[in-house]
Amino acid sequence: ELQHFDVVVIGSGGAGLAAAIQAHDDGAKVLIIEKMPTIGGNTIKASVGMNAAESIFQKIKGIKDDRTLFYQETLKGGKFINNQKLLHSFIQDTPIAIDWLADKGIELSDITITGGMSIDRTHRPADRSAVGGYLISGLLKNVVSRGIEVMLDTEVVDISYENDTPSAVKIKDDKGxxxxxxxxxxxxxxxxxxANAKMVEQYKPELKGFVTTNHPGATGCGIKLLTEIGADTIDLEQIQIHPTVEQKTSYLISESIRGGGAILVNHFGHRFCNEMDTRDHVSQCIISLPQKNAWIIFDDQVRLNNKASEEYIEQGLAIVADSLIDLAHKINIEESALEQTLKRYNQWVSKGKDEEFGRETALRYQLEQAPFYAILIAPGIHHTMGGVVINQEGSVLDKTRYPIRGVFAAGEVTGGVHGANRIGGNAIADIIVFGIRAGSQAAHYAQNKR
Ligand code: ADP
Structure with missing residues (x-):
């Protein structure tokens, strides 16, 4: 006797968990299937936060924001190739998604900023820790309290689509x-x-040999599952490299470190870009350096305001020094050059204006409080903007751009929202907004079939 479900959710990252919770709350019998031995996907590694404009927490903090501005900045960051309809409806729902999470005990009440944004709109946990672990554990609590079934170590290898509707999924357990x-x-x-080097190289050959920040399950098999039943794809060649990745460990050094006031310097001890520019620009600047890597430098005040930085220090990724001169020696940079660079940068902080590289945001503090920290970084493969085509409801579209009935998708497997470059903090927003929609639509579709 085969097991029956209304909604099968494939993948247990943020998009899958949000979809499952919403589908359950809309009355469906839900199963989550995850191919890895653990819950959380790549979402659990997310660091910086979740972007939203006109949110309750921005209002509490007195931050004036505007969804239209958020839309314009995301469109510009995505080089204007974003699907504008999809983007618009996504931005509209970001404050609602923040409320949806808060309602489930997941409060993203502290707010910072990421590259390409002009306003503090990146929501993160109150203790300023990385968003991924907090989000996944909060979502998982909600999955467990609802009694939603989860299968781990199980890969969906086929979606059966018969008589114009899904009928079953074929699964493979860890014994094959x-x-x-x-x-x-x-x-x-x-x-x-x-994390699929072959697929990355196929769509963007110049990324051959780059490290990846992603968990090993980020292999793109959902794209295959869906194209096999007729789904269309978009922007698969749009692959983002994240500028600040520690290369020996592939550890992502969160954008929130720069958002919290850190700078980037080259091996001459000079700044070389606006650190708060979008990820593609900052990455390109680093790749253009002769060594193709750079130092991210911060002081103790930045550390104190960013939990993630403590993790890097504990993991031994950061070089720590009691004085700036000592730091210069340890990282083999001319001490006077580094001193000059910080002196100059501190001037821009006190002026509130970077006259050298035009950094306009996150000029938080003068970097002057010992100890000082440096981490050697270079870009790594981080996010695939492209994926299957969906509509605003989260329905997967076929090559004629017509919905494939009963088949929904959400999160990084989809393409269109982020265009040619994803803004930091927009992935988490995307997975929650579209996870909720896909879950809700899937539940209603299944119930109408009862
Ligand atoms: P998102 O951010 O869009 O939620 P994540 O990377 O966080 O995406 O999560 C996707 C999850 O889906 C990962 O945990 C991955 O292991 C899982 N997954 C990928 N392909 C399959 C598959 N064919 N069957 C089951 N789980 C899968």
Whole structure:
């Protein structure tokens, strides 16, 4: 006797968990299937936060924001190739998604900023820790309290689509055994393909040999599952490299460190870009340096205001020094050059204006409080903007751009929202907004089939 579900959610990252919770709350019998041994996907590694404009927490903090401005800045960051309809509806729902999370005990009440944004709109946990772990553990609590079933170590290898509707999914367990489950609708939330070196190289050959920041499950198999039943894809060649990745460990050094006041310097001890520019620009500046890497430098005040930085120090990724001169010696930079650079940067902080590189945001503090820290970084493959085509409801579209009935997708497996460059903090917003929509739509579709 085959097991029956209304909604099968494929993938247990943020998009999948949000979809499952919403589908359950809309009355469906839900199953989550995850191919890895653990919950959380790549979402659990997310660092900086979740962007939203006109949110309750911005209002509490007195931050005046405007969804139209958020839309314009994201469109510009995405080089104007974003699907504008999708982007617009996404931006509109960001404050609602913040409320949806808060309602489930997941409060993103502290706010910072990321590259390409002009206003503090990146929401993160109150203790300023990385968003991913907090978000996944909060979502998981909600999954557990609702009694939603989860299968780990199980990969969906096929979606059966018959008589113009999904009927079942074929699954493979960790021993390689194949079985079938009945499903009335599916939500594909399988994430991106940044950890699939072959696929990355196929779509963007110049990224051959780059390290990846992603978990090993980010292999893009959802794109295959969906194209096999007729889904269209978009922007697969739009692959983002993140500028600040520690190369020996592939550890992502969060954008919130720069957002909290850190700077980048080259091996001459000079700044070389606006650190708060978008990820593609900052990455390009680093790749253009002769060594193709750079130092991210911060002081103790930046550390105190950023929990992630403590992790880097504990992990031994940062070089720590009691004085700036000592730091210069340790990282083999001319001490007077580094001193000059910080003196100059501190001037811009006190003026509130960077006259050298035009950094306009996150000129937080003068960097002067010992100890000082330096981490050697270079870009790494981080996010795949492209994916399957969806509409505003989260329906997957076929090559004629017509919805494939009963098949929904959310999160990094989809393309269109981010265009040619994703803004930091927009991935988490994307997975929650579209996770909720896909879950809700899938539940309604399944119930109409009862
Ligand atoms: P998002 O940010 O879009 O939620 P994540 O990368 O966080 O994406 O999560 C996607 C999850 O989907 C990962 O945990 C990954 O292991 C899982 N996954 C990918 N492909 C499959 C598959 N075919 N079957 C089951 N789980 C899958």
């Amino acid at each position: 055994e194949i079985s079938t489950l009945k499903a009335k609708s599916v939500v594909v939330a399988t994430g991106g393909f940044s």
